[in-house]
Amino acid sequence: MVEKNIPDIVISRLPIYLQTLHQIEKQGETIISSRELGELFGITAAQVRKDLSFFGEFGKQGSGYNIDFLKSQIRAILNIDRTWDVALIGAGDLGNAIARYPGFLERGFSIEYVFDSDLTKIGKLVGGHIVMPSDTMVETIRAAEIQIAMITVPSRAAQQVADDLVRAGVRAILNYAPVPLNVPENIRVETVNPIIQLEHMTYYIK
Amino acid sequence: MVEKNIPDIVISRLPIYLQTLHQIEKQGETIISSRELGELFGITAAQVRKDLSFFGEFGKQGSGYNIDFLKSQIRAILNIDRTWDVALIGAGDLGNAIARYPGFLERGFSIEYVFDSDLTKIGKLVGGHIVMPSDTMVETIRAAEIQIAMITVPSRAAQQVADDLVRAGVRAILNYAPVPLNVPENIRVETVNPIIQLEHMTYYIK
DNA sequence: TTCTGTGAACCGCTTCACAGCG
DNA sequence: CGCTGTGAAGCGGTTCACAGAA
Numbered sequence: 419m420v421e422k423n424i425p426d427i428v429i430s431r432l433p434i435y436l437q438t439l440h441q442i443e444k445q446g447e448t449i450i451s452s453r454e455l456g457e458l459f460g461i462t463a464a465q466v467r468k469d470l471s472f473f474g475e476f477g478k479q480g481s482g483y484n485i486d487f488l489k490s491q492i493r494a495i496l497n498i499d500r501t502w503d504v505a506l507i508g509a510g511d512l513g514n515a516i517a518r519y520p521g522f523l524e525r526g527f528s529i530e531y532v533f534d535s536d537l538t539k540i541g542k543l544v545g546g547h548i549v550m551p552s553d554t555m556v557e558t559i560r561a562a563e564i565q566i567a568m569i570t571v572p573s574r575a576a577q578q579v580a581d582d583l584v585r586a587g588v589r590a591i592l593n594y595a596p597v598p599l600n601v602p603e604n605i606r607v608e609t610v611n612p613i614i615q616l617e618h619m620t621y622y623i624k
Numbered sequence: 625m626v627e628k629n630i631p632d633i634v635i636s637r638l639p640i641y642l643q644t645l646h647q648i649e650k651q652g653e654t655i656i657s658s659r660e661l662g663e664l665f666g667i668t669a670a671q672v673r674k675d676l677s678f679f680g681e682f683g684k685q686g687s688g689y690n691i692d693f694l695k696s697q698i699r700a701i702l703n704i705d706r707t708w709d710v711a712l713i714g715a716g717d718l719g720n721a722i723a724r725y726p727g728f729l730e731r732g733f734s735i736e737y738v739f740d741s742d743l744t745k746i747g748k749l750v751g752g753h754i755v756m757p758s759d760t761m762v763e764t765i766r767a768a769e770i771q772i773a774m775i776t777v778p779s780r781a782a783q784q785v786a787d788d789l790v791r792a793g794v795r796a797i798l799n800y801a802p803v804p805l806n807v808p809e810n811i812r813v814e815t816v817n818p819i820i821q822l823e824h825m826t827y828y829i830k
Numbered sequence: 831t832t833c834t835g836t837g838a839a840c841c842g843c844t845t846c847a848c849a850g851c852g
Numbered sequence: 853c854g855c856t857g858t859g860a861a862g863c864g865g866t867t868c869a870c871a872g873a874a
Contacts, residue, residue: 425865433823437802451833459804463833464867471835479834480874497826511721518717521802525819565829566822590825592818596643596727598665606828608821612798613731615814616772617639619796620703622812623771631843657855669855670845677857685856686852 424472429496431469434459436492443485451482501526505559505588507579508570509534509542509549512594516570517545527566531558535575552579559586568592569599580607630678635702637675640665642698649691657688707732711765711794713785714776715740715748715755718800722776723751733772737764741781758785765792774798775805786813 438458442450452470453463470476470488473495477483493499504527506513516522517532532544535552542549550558559567567588569579576595583591590606593599599607644664648656658676659669676682676689682697683689699705710733712719722728723738738750741758748755756764765773773794775785782801789797796812799805805813 427865429827430824432827433820436823437817437820438804441803453833462867464836464869465865467834468836468866475835477834478874479872480832482833495827496823497830498823502822502826511724512718515717515721521819522822525823527819527822566825568818589829590822592822592825597647598644606825608825610816610818610821611643612774612816613727613733614639614643615816616708616728616733616796616798617642617702617704617731618636619772619798619812619814620708621635621638621701623795624703633843659855668845670847671843673856674844674858681857683856684852685850686854688855 428469428472431461432492432496435466435469436489436496439485439489439492443489448485449482450485450488452477455483498526501528502566503528503530503562503564505529505531505533505555505562505564505567505583506547506570507533507552507555507567507583508572508594509536509539509544510570510572513570514544516568517547519545529568530562530564533558535571552582556582556586559583559588563587565589566592568594570594573597634675634678637667638698638702641672641675642695642702645691645695645698649695654691655688656691656694658683661689704732707734708772709734709736709768709770711735711737711739711761711770711773711789712753712776713739713758713761713773713789714778714800715742715745715750716776716778719776720750722774723753725751735774736768736770739764741777758788762788762792765789765794769793771795772798774800776800779803 435455438455452466456463456466476488476491506517506529509532513532517529522529529547532547532549533552533555534540534549539549540551565588567583569576569591571579573595576593576597577599580591580599580601584601584605591599593607593609596611596613601607644661658672662669662672679701682694712723712735715738719738723735728735735753738753738755739758739761740746740755745755746757771794773789775782775797777785779801782799782803783805786797786805786807790807790811797805799813799815802817802819807813
């Protein structure tokens, strides 16, 4: 799979295609056209075809795309044709909700460790995991070669945790704290910030 | 404030400017240039100026933008120079975490009601709110004229809840369920989907 | 015929570059 | 001078339109 300069915006649509294909498949469909797939989230058929053509020729002229095959191709492109081990840092309310939510594992993200700096939480069980003390985090993550972490600590602690994660060898961080994180160029960060999403909507409902 | 056809992508950057200004202000700054503001999240100075110029002339030539003034202007543009009442539907783990999180209120989103269909949860207290039964939801939201709702129910129930919310007069929905919601044109929906964000990052860490 | 894959045209956001004001 | 506001140029993603395969 030779991928050169594929626009990031195309990459960001692939997980959405995948989610849509999951839905469609549940309804018993096995084949879908670019037009149908596009309509399901408001994108033109041409864009669907153009996006997919960056990676190969997955469709059949005259009929469309085999849903199961397309799913497996997109999974391979996104490197999710495997399970990723994940570390969760922060065992507060949100961390608990995430640790107990089965949806991550269903999609191949397996939470292997939960860390917290609060001594009263350490040793407790959340979502099947014993909460471990933060001061063992760098060592543990490095030894387990974990590459993805989620941060659900208070904002004031988030940057320090991010620094530690980078030292531990993590390459992607999903950040639930509402602050920007400074990390080296080669580390990916995505921030979950529902307040920004709310503020986006209020513009339109004046 | 006469706003015609402002690109949605510009609107989506305003909450980020606002968040950045919050951070900067904490460090004691009172004035910021477009270059500095842009550097803080990887955008050119020209883009910052162009974005803001859609709404007015907020800067001072020779010096830059007064942070406090710019914040108040952006708040006014986004209609967050007020408090919005919000309804939360779903009192599971995630709903609990959201109800107990003070960050929404700090930014002007006040959770006024929490609903759940699970009889064992009704009447319990989460984040200072008594959980109310779902079958009173439409009536209650309509009477309180609530315009924003957050959905934290299981995926299978999300579309039904969304339909009910639309009937109740809600105009914006923050959806935490990993399914697309079908709503009328004039209703805004934003989905929080951390799995999609993880899948976006795994592309780059092969 | 139907629907994909794709070069080319199109369009809209980004960047440039400079007038203008403090 | 320094920095904003903005028309114009530039560029990259989107859409068009059609050849070609099933």
